[in-house]
Amino acid sequence: MTYLQLEGITKTFGGKKVLEGISATIRKGEFCTFIGPSGCGKSTLLNIIAGIEKANGGKVLLDGKPDGVQDAAGFMPQQDLLLPWRTALQNIVLPLEIKGVRKRERVLRGMEVLRQFGLEDYAGHYPASLSGGMRQRISFLRTYLCEKPVMLLDEPFGKLDAFTKMDVHRWLLESWEKGNQTILMVTHDLDEAVLLSDRVFVMSQQPSAIIHELKVHLPRPRKWEMLSSDALKKDKDELLRELASFLGK
Ligand SMILES: Nc1ncnc2c1ncn2[C@@H]1O[C@H](COP(=O)(O)OP(=O)(O)OP(=O)(O)O)[C@@H](O)[C@H]1O
Numbered sequence: 001m002t003y004l005q006l007e008g009i010t011k012t013f014g015g016k017k018v019l020e021g022i023s024a025t026i027r028k029g030e031f032c033t034f035i036g037p038s039g040c041g042k043s044t045l046l047n048i049i050a051g052i053e054k055a056n057g058g059k060v061l062l063d064g065k066p067d068g069v070q071d072a073a074g075f076m077p078q079q080d081l082l083l084p085w086r087t088a089l090q091n092i093v094l095p096l097e098i099k100g101v102r103k104r105e106r107v108l109r110g111m112e113v114l115r116q117f118g119l120e121d122y123a124g125h126y127p128a129s130l131s132g133g134m135r136q137r138i139s140f141l142r143t144y145l146c147e148k149p150v151m152l153l154d155e156p157f158g159k160l161d162a163f164t165k166m167d168v169h170r171w172l173l174e175s176w177e178k179g180n181q182t183i184l185m186v187t188h189d190l191d192e193a194v195l196l197s198d199r200v201f202v203m204s205q206q207p208s209a210i211i212h213e214l215k216v217h218l219p220r221p222r223k224w225e226m227l228s229s230d231a232l233k234k235d236k237d238e239l240l241r242e243l244a245s246f247l248g249k
Pocket residue numbers: 013014018036037038039040041042043044045
């Protein structure tokens with residue numbers, strides 16, 4: 001059953017049409033990813049879904065109602081937007097603080113996820129003293145601790161080295177497969193797109209539309225070892241063929 005619906009979304013910046021009638025239906029608990037050439041409008045689309053940017057046309061519906069996504073979603077934008085005057089721990093527990101969770105419990109839960117990400121030694125560090133990859137993981141954990149039914153992730157792991165990324169993927173798969181969260185993600189990493197997603201939407205160059213939808217063939221539960229499987233390679237080849245059509249254009 002449809003949970004989140006994108007209906008003919010268009011967006012124009014200063015007379016330039018960036019998005020041209022983006023439509024998709026997403027089921028509750030699905031993990032869907034958007035890929036496409038650089039600058040085609042992926043972040044713009046996610047910003048519109050998150051309610052940060054206004055579309056010029058079309059609708060975003062949650063359970064058939066407009067404007068519901070803002071409340072239902074935790075959003076991780078491409079820029080980490082960590083608060084510089086707060087430590088890593090204070091940044092990630094911000095959503096719990098807003099919800100009124102007591103300090104003792106906030107600290108316990110914040111430290112638990114930091115430990116799971118191997119970042120517990122950095123709990124008291126300020127963002128300025130953290131590497132790009134660490135900041136990205138802190139920003140991801142802050143979105144995770146919003147504990148919303150929908151997560152919107154804009155290139156969440158783009159700054160991570162291959163090893164750390166594998167570890168974060170393993171963690172995310174375990175955590176997502178236990179719950180019923182709906183995730184929409186933007187990425188440039190085709191392995192990541194196939195490994196994590198149920199469906200991958202390929203967007204065209206501007207004015208951008210969804211030109212292909214891949215239903216990932218890997219079984220669930222997923223394991224990072226599937227990265228080297230023939231099934232993953234086959235799906236990735238399909239995405240590569242779609243993206244190759246933009247080369248030289
Ligand atoms: N606030 C804005 N004002 C004017 N133009 C904008 C604005 N935001 C985005 N754009 C333009 O919209 C287009 C799409 O940008 P967007 O960042 O959504 O693309 P993207 O696919 O996410 O790019 P990338 O893959 O490089 O992250 C670009 O041409 C960009 O210059």
